[in-house]
Amino acid sequence: MAFMDIPTTPQMEKKPSSSSFAKSKVRVIVRVRPFLPHEATSGEQMPCVSVLDQEEEEEVAVYLKDKETSRNECYQLDSFFGQEDKNINKIFEREVRPLIPGIFHGCNGTVFAYGATGSGKTYTMQVYNYTF
Numbered sequence: 429m430a431f432m433d434i435p436t437t438p439q440m441e442k443k444p445s446s447s448s449f450a451k452s453k454v455r456v457i458v459r460v461r462p463f464l465p466h467e468a469t470s471g472e473q474m475p476c477v478s479v480l481d482q483e484e485e486e487e488v489a490v491y492l493k494d495k496e497t498s499r500n501e502c503y504q505l506d507s508f509f510g511q512e513d514k515n516i517n518k519i520f521e522r523e524v525r526p527l528i529p530g531i532f533h534g535c536n537g538t539v540f541a542y543g544a545t546g547s548g549k550t551y552t553m554q555v556y557n558y559t560f
């Protein structure tokens with residue numbers, strides 16, 4: 429599983445088509461952090477990622493448009509958490525907790541965050557309110 433946190437200059441990987449992606453053991457989740465106070469006062473506050481299509485509360489297509497770099501692309505993801513998602517524990521509950529039982533049965537599980545500096549990787553990985 430990979431978390432990719434996106435600031436205003438996102439980097440994302442293209443995913444295979446929906447049918448082959450469904451069988452993948454790797455889940456790609458994007459989380460867009462909210463604008464920080466100093467960003468919120470420095471002009472335009474348009475998110476550069478928007479949800480195009482979401483099926484069965486899971487697989488989601490997002491549209492990436494970044495006027496700074498002229499990127500204009502579409503990606504298929506397993507899950508998407510937008511900047512309006514204030515409940516960060518939801519990411520842990522949906523995407524990380526289900527891996528834990530398998531670890532005790534000999535399965536490997538890896539969770540890593542990928543994204544530009546300042547995009548919220550540390551925040552996302554550390555802020556969970558663990559209740560085992």
Ligand SMILES: Nc1ncnc2c1ncn2[C@@H]1O[C@H](COP(=O)(O)OP(=O)(O)OP(=O)(O)O)[C@@H](O)[C@H]1O
Pocket residue numbers: 433461462464516543544545546547548549550551552
């Ligand atoms: N969901 C959020 N809500 C509020 N603030 C956030 C959120 N996510 C990140 N931040 C804030 O954004 C700033 C950058 O976040 P963070 O340090 O986690 O980024 P990072 O991707 O780990 O950066 P680096 O790669 O430079 O270590 C921090 O001040 C953090 O508190």
